[in-house]
Amino acid sequence: MAIFREFFLILLLSAVGAAFSLYHGWAPLPWVEPKLAAGEIRLVDAQALDVIWLDTRPVDAFESGHIPDALFFDEADWDSSLMGLMGAWLSEPRPIVVYCGSENCGTSQRVAGRLRGALPDAEIYSLKGGWDAWAN
């Protein structure tokens, strides 16, 4: 029976550690469903699809690093950016995932909303967590 006492002690210590993580806010509460806004997609789901990545961050941020094969999309230069995107999408129609810098940057949701109007047949999402989610 001594082995069961060992298992019990090990599991108890692990549970205490997990409670410590929750108490200090190191870990999110697992029983709280993470919120996903309409039109958002999580990184793990986007990675499972063959998608067109659309980077809406400033050009210097794009040049210093971006998701492989991502297209730069300048919202201020909408028409030419849209033409570039349409070229990629028409040659091989795939879901489009728009991202900006972080969870709360807002640009990706705004651009995704505008693109749904411009490309009504396309499947368009904004990436939850943005570039930060990818970089982490």
Added chain:
Amino acid sequence: MGQLSSKAYFVLLARLLLSATLLFAALPKIGDPVAFATSIEGFRLVGRQGSLWVALVLPWLELVVGMGLLIPQIRRGCGILIALLLLLFIGLHTSAWMRGLDISCGCFGQGEEPANYLWLILRNVGLLIAMIAVLIHDGRNPQRRCLKEDVPAS
């Protein structure tokens, strides 16, 4: 101080290697459980909430068994759990490899390259063999082996 045989040296080295591996695996994941949860989700076996539970508990279990492997009173239980964890990891990596998943292991926290399955499986098989050798050695040398177990002095 008595001299250690070459077998005893090997067991000590294996015990330290296993303990260090588990501690180095656990600490980054305790610090960033969300990144670890994302890696777990990549295996496509549990949902978001399930992966958050695993990411919350598993690193602490690794930490406890990693340290416990060096504590005579609980090292047998820790050794058995480590062997079971390694078997689980080997099964998970084999499953992901067969399904052609392109994932990061998440074994030592974030920032890892995409998984090299052959290397991951061979590494865990090596650790499992070392763990089994340590368990066999401990079984043959039961002094102060486990909690409240009366072992006659040899």
